[in-house]
Amino acid sequence: MSKHLLYFGLLLASCGRHGETPQMAAEPSVGAVAAAPTLPVNAVAPISEATASAQENFGNSSFAIAAASSARLGQRIPNMTPFPNSRGYAATYSTKGFIDLENAFFKSFGTNGRTCATCHSPSTGWTVNPADIQSRFLRTNGLDPIFRTNDGSNCAKADVSTPAARWRSYSLLLSKGLFRVEMPIPTDGEFELVAATGVYCNNPMANSVLQLFRRPLPSTNLKFTAAVMWDGRESAPGLTVAQALSKQANDAMVGHAQALSQLPQATRDEIVEFETSLFTAQVSSLANLVADGARGGPQVMATLPFSIGINDTPINPVVFDIFDAWKTRARSAGQAAIARGQTVFNTKKFRIVGVSGQDSQDFVGSCATCHNTPNVGSYSVPEFFNIGIGSATSRTLDMPLYTVKNKVTGATVAVSDLGRAMVTGKWEDIGRFKPSNLRAVATRAPYFHDGSATSLEDVVGFYSKRFNIGFTPMERADLVAFLRSL
Ligand code: HEC
Ligand code: HEC
Known part of the structure; x- marks a missing residue:
């Protein structure tokens, strides 16, 4: 003791x-x-x-x-x-x-x-x-x-x-917990680099290598992952997620840890088995998250089913129900706020417009539309969306800005990180990233791949403006209380 x-x-x-x-x-x-x-x-x-x-x-x-x-x-x-x-x-x-x-x-x-x-x-x-x-x-x-x-x-x-x-x-x-990921622009891609500003001692116009600054994704809750890395670069058609994680473990050791030789298969397996056995969640916030019938915390999460496409067509919009017990029987103001926030997440509708990566680029949905894995909030299929993080207008000045030109149409776009397009070379993939798993999100500010949102209030503020959501002050506060309890 x-x-x-x-x-x-x-x-x-x-x-x-x-x-x-x-x-x-x-x-x-x-x-x-x-x-x-x-x-x-x-x-x-x-x-x-x-x-x-x-x-x-x-x-x-x-x-x-x-x-x-x-x-x-x-x-x-x-x-x-x-x-x-x-x-x-x-x-x-x-x-x-x-x-x-x-x-x-x-x-x-x-x-x-x-x-x-x-x-x-x-x-x-x-x-x-x-x-x-x-x-x-x-x-x-x-x-x-x-x-x-x-x-x-x-x-x-x-x-x-x-x-x-x-x-x-x-x-x-x-300042933001960002690591530098350097990647060459795919040579056979649909675009070419035409300008770069705000880069750090590098000449991408000469060497076509982009410096991208990204937050480490959590190496937990991987059971619910459909694509590995922000841009899915460790995943590939024909690879299972476990195989992608095995490749990732080796690449991380050779890249981040500068190992001189490849990691033996047994060591990769040991790492993958370890990281896929982990489930992490908030256990207390405004309330004890497993009390009075709530199903928060990591133990329940370990029992949740997952398979790729588990909530895809048709999407069940009620993605979270772990705090249902507090909807009608809240024993404290904190429990009531968290339960209301869960309802806001599932049901508050807004017009999702101009998000490349969504089949339709103009439709009505909710937070749950893109964070659709039941009670987890990752995206249940390996798809990537451009919600505008790192666009020329929202970029912070400490980030590089790359302007690329479409080789066929001549159109240009400027972003601080090309995202999925660095993997596929496709024009339409520029700025696309995978929707994050939302469990234990309170542990890992700052948010988004570039750490541009310093708090969950900021995240909600970003969405409110981006999609013109019109949250009431109470909805905003409740949604934040809910996110902090995941
Ligand atoms: C120097 C810091 C650093 C080290 C060391 C490191 N990582 Fe990472 N890890 C990152 C960053 C940054 C990302 C996100 C990069 C991206 O998506 O472009 C990441 C992403 C991941 C992901 C992807 C998770 C997801 O949801 O897709 C896994 C899994 C992971 N790392 C496991 C490992 C393992 C296993 C090791 C040791 C072999 C390791 N990492 C070492 C920084 C690091
Ligand atoms: C159109 C799809 C879409 C919708 C709608 C959406 N998200 Fe996201 N979400 C994403 C993507 C994509 C990312 C990762 C973006 C990035 O970092 O570039 C993300 C990231 C996040 C993160 C950051 C997590 C982290 O680890 O940094 C939070 C929190 C979040 N979303 C909450 C919400 C909430 C709350 C709503 C509703 C107000 C919402 N999302 C609506 C696609 C969406």
Whole structure:
């Protein structure tokens, strides 16, 4: 019992309550950075040797502490261990009975000290958030394995010679949790690059390589995935999702972790089996999400059926029903708000217009139309939509802007990320991404592939404007309360 208490106490102390709103701290002076390593971790608990070595292995502060403590529990994190976030707690349930920290997912096979957990941490919804990344920077002077120039810095040739230079060179990672994905424009595609602005020490006009900045997708709840990666590039016709994940694990080790050889099949299988056994969801927000008949939390999710196309033609518009019990029998204002938000998500109708990727580009639907996997919210078939994230008008100035021209019609379009079109070379795929799985969404601000929405209020604000939805203030607040409870 005391071991558990110690473990839990350390966890809480180290994780802090990460805000949903990531804010880039002002650039620290070199002196401040140099002094910083003693701050965040030592402030809560003396660093034991176990902690220090776990930190080296796992690279993540909060997670390192959890890992070090769990060393005493046999290299595992117990199922349903609550990890705090700004809105309450989220937890992971593994069908294996516990999170096995000895799995290859947590091992370094590459040359730059990274493991999968460097960017997919159990304490932050199996992705990473800016608050945690900034605290890793301060603790290690920007030398933690997450800070590597192959994909962590704004560009490959960035100056990382001093702490202050590193703070500048990793600014997109520090402020928005974005990694740099570099891809050549498909040469046989339907478009060509005609202009590029806001790029970081790269000349895409000469080498046709685009720098795209993307948030790590969570490596959990993968049972409900129809296409792997924001642009589906690891999936291909004829590959099952498990095969795509196996390919992805290898590519991640060779790419992100700079491994010098391909990952043996047995190791890929071990990783895929591990990540597909994980289910992560919020367990408490305005209310305990499994109380009074509600079916929130990850345990119920593990029992949900999924197959590709499970809710496709015809789409059942009632996508979420886990909070049905609170519709009529709410025992608190929080329960009532969450249940009302679920109804808004399922039933609030608006005109979905100009979304390339939708069969019809002008029809009436709801949030559930594109987030249609029952009680999960991913899209149940491998399709991609352009809802306008990263368009020339909505792009933030820290992002590149690429203008491409249709080789046949001569039409041009400017976006910060071409999305699915980088995989297919198709003009119509420009700006298309996969609709996100919405479970445990409170754990992973900022939102969208480019981290452009700092909070769930911002996400709802984006949709409200984009589709002219006309939410009442109460509908907006209820929808946010619901999303935070997933
Ligand atoms: C340097 C950070 C980093 C490391 C290390 C890393 N990933 Fe990722 N991961 C990302 C990013 C960024 C994406 C999204 C990229 C995209 O879609 O273009 C991603 C996407 C994924 C996805 C796709 C999920 C989905 O819904 O499609 C899976 C699965 C995944 N990673 C697993 C792994 C595994 C397994 C490892 C270790 C072998 C690993 N990652 C190592 C950053 C990382
Ligand atoms: C036309 C299809 C469509 C509709 C309608 C839609 N979404 Fe989305 N949603 C997407 C796509 C595509 C993405 C990923 C976009 C990107 O990052 O470029 C996304 C992403 C999100 C995310 C970000 C999750 C993350 O991990 O960053 C949230 C939250 C979200 N949607 C909630 C909603 C809500 C709430 C509504 C209703 C108001 C809604 N969506 C309506 C297609 C849609």
